[in-house]
Amino acid sequence: MSRIWGTVQGGGPWVDEESAERIGRDDEIGISDEFDSPLELRRHYEEALRAVDIALMLSAKDTAFYFAAFLPFYLTSLIDKERLISLRNVYYERLKAYDDRHGAGYLETLCYYVLYNCNAQKTAKRMSIHRNTLAHRLEKIAEVANIPMGNGIILQNFVLFYQIQLYLRKGKGESGPSAVSFMAKGTEEGGHLR
Numbered sequence: 001m002s003r004i005w006g007t008v009q010g011g012g013p014w015v016d017e018e019s020a021e022r023i024g025r026d027d028e029i030g031i032s033d034e035f036d037s038p039l040e041l042r043r044h045y046e047e048a049l050r051a052v053d054i055a056l057m058l059s060a061k062d063t064a065f066y067f068a069a070f071l072p073f074y075l076t077s078l079i080d081k082e083r084l085i086s087l088r089n090v091y092y093e094r095l096k097a098y099d100d101r102h103g104a105g106y107l108e109t110l111c112y113y114v115l116y117n118c119n120a121q122k123t124a125k126r127m128s129i130h131r132n133t134l135a136h137r138l139e140k141i142a143e144v145a146n147i148p149m150g151n152g153i154i155l156q157n158f159v160l161f162y163q164i165q166l167y168l169r170k171g172k173g174e175s176g177p178s179a180v181s182f183m184a185k186g187t188e189e190g191g192h193l194r
Contacts, residue, residue: 027063028052028055028056028063028064028065029048029052029063029064029065030047030048030049030050030051030052030053030055030065030067031048031051031064031065031066031067032044032045032047032048032051032067033047033067033068047067048067050067050070050074051065051066051067051069051070052065054070054073054074054077055070057170058073058166058167058170059170072160072163072164073163073167076163076164076167077167081168084164084167084168085168087161087164089157089158089161090145091145091146091147091154091158092107092158092161092162092165094144094145094146094147095107095110095141095144095145098144098145104137104140106137106140106141106144106145107162109123109127109134109137109138109141110138110141110145110147110155110158111158111159111162112126112127113134113138114155114156114158114159115159118149118155120134120135120138
């Protein structure tokens with residue numbers, strides 16, 4: 001299996017994993033999905049470049065971007081903007097309204113929690129907060145949004161909607177939450193994040 005490491009600056013049009021380690025911090029690296037056949041090289045090179053393009057548009061702070069982590073953003077880019085704007089998610093809207101009024105950061109908290117596979121310990125560590133603080137936030141999120149925290153499909157859809165909103169805001173040049181940086185990091189321990 002191979003991956004393409006497409007770069008935007010320095011390092012040439014693509015480099016292998018060993019060369020990628022030598023590329024400087026000012027370079028952005030797009031990492032394609034794995035593939036087996038050299039006939040798939042062009043498609044995976046394009047994936048690597050798309051990952052970098054989307055990451056730069058979203059102002060991601062890392063230097064290596066996995067296409068798989070940016071797939072929701074890529075798919076979002078293929079949909080008509082007016083249609084995206086018309087989408088609604090009641091749980092997102094409730095939390096956003098609460099965050100706008102109180103500055104609680106519940107949208108980002110729930111997004112971290114779901115993307116860390118609802119693992120409170122990893123989520124709290126990543127957010128640099130105590131587990132009890134996270135537990136309190138999650139209780140408040142469930143209360144404010146009336147979201148069924150045990151329903152994986154609803155939570156997954158919430159994160160997808162969050163990503164669509166982030167894409168729309170960044171596409172307009174607006175600033176947004178920092179969650180994009182962790183969505184871009186690839187995989188760890190069979191999960192979706194590093």
